[in-house]
Amino acid sequence: MSVLEIRNLHASVEDTEILKGVNLVLHTGEIHALMGPNGSGKSTLAYVIAGHPHYEVTEGDILLDGESILDMEADERARAGIFLAFQYPVAVPGVSVANFLRTAVSNVRGYTEKAREDDSSVIGSNLMPMREFRKELNRKMKEFNVDPSFARRYLNEGFSGGEKKRTEVLQMAMLEPKFAILDESDSGLDIDALKVVADGINKLATPDRGFLLITHYQRILDYVKPDYVSIFYDGRIVQTGGPEIAHMLEERGYSWVEEEFGKSKATA
Numbered sequence: 293m294s295v296l297e298i299r300n301l302h303a304s305v306e307d308t309e310i311l312k313g314v315n316l317v318l319h320t321g322e323i324h325a326l327m328g329p330n331g332s333g334k335s336t337l338a339y340v341i342a343g344h345p346h347y348e349v350t351e352g353d354i355l356l357d358g359e360s361i362l363d364m365e366a367d368e369r370a371r372a373g374i375f376l377a378f379q380y381p382v383a384v385p386g387v388s389v390a391n392f393l394r395t396a397v398s399n400v401r402g403y404t405e406k407a408r409e410d411d412s413s414v415i416g417s418n419l420m421p422m423r424e425f426r427k428e429l430n431r432k433m434k435e436f437n438v439d440p441s442f443a444r445r446y447l448n449e450g451f452s453g454g455e456k457k458r459t460e461v462l463q464m465a466m467l468e469p470k471f472a473i474l475d476e477s478d479s480g481l482d483i484d485a486l487k488v489v490a491d492g493i494n495k496l497a498t499p500d501r502g503f504l505l506i507t508h509y510q511r512i513l514d515y516v517k518p519d520y521v522s523i524f525y526d527g528r529i530v531q532t533g534g535p536e537i538a539h540m541l542e543e544r545g546y547s548w549v550e551e552e553f554g555k556s557k558a559t560a
């Protein structure tokens with residue numbers, strides 16, 4: 293079992309404090325949904341965990357199995373088993389889905405690093421061997437109902453919402469992270485695309501993997517059953533409970549969160 297622990301995390305972007313003391317413990321085998329109003333800092337938390345260089349951690353720590361990961365670069369964190377799916381995936385013309393995945397998998401599985409250490413000049417030695425990669429990709433495309441023609445298409449270029457989600461799920465399936473952070477993977481999706489994501493998460497939610505599912509809306513939680521639901525507001529978690537929290541948010545919206553935990557009250 294692995295544990296990702298976020299301890300009193302404070303982080304700033306361009307000298308503005310966005311995260312104001314986040315505490316969260318995620319074990320493998322758990323799905324933890326993080327729900328909160330727009331602008332509360334959910335995406336910031338996701339980026340800070342993944343190691344985006346734009347954010348500065350000013351206090352607190354992030355521990356993976358008891359070891360701080362704060363000094364690790366984003367690619368080292370990925371190798372350690374942390375995966376972040378972006379809220380807004382970018383199109384990369386000229387890079388096929390297969391090439392993108394092969395590069396990502398090679399980095400996460402240490403091929404790239406090993407080639408660097410060996411100072412290897414053999415072309416392609418920093419990548420997972422093609423035949424091995426292809427075999428695994430084909431197997432996983434089948435398992436996750438991705439059309440084989442997909443592998444040759446340019447990454448995210450002209451992809452529908454559902455196709456972007458399929459790529460995301462396939463990427464997760466290939467990278468086999470210990471901890472997957474999905475940031476608003478459900479926003480703007482039609483019901484079919486939503487089901488693609490939900491099915492993917494449910495298939496990948498094995499005992500050796502933990503999910504932090506960041507979402508504004510309750511609806512994906514109709515398909516993915518979280519173990520815990522936390523409410524995120526103004527840079528921190530203000531309440532944690534079970535799935536009933538999500539239902540309460542659906543009924544009551546977020547305005548009461550502001551009334552209950554808002555700044556005016558805190559400073560009054």
Ligand SMILES: Nc1ncnc2c1ncn2[C@@H]1O[C@H](COP(=O)(O)OP(=O)(O)O)[C@@H](O)[C@H]1O
Nearest residue numbers: 305306310328329330331332333334335336337
């Ligand atoms: N790169 C940035 N530069 C300046 N402010 C930012 C940046 N990224 C996020 N913020 C600010 O941080 C706050 C939290 O944003 P975000 O983490 O995206 O929230 P959420 O994902 O909950 O909607 C917002 O007020 C946003 O304007």
Ligand SMILES: [Mg+2]
Nearest residue numbers: 334335379476
């Ligand atoms: Mg966001």
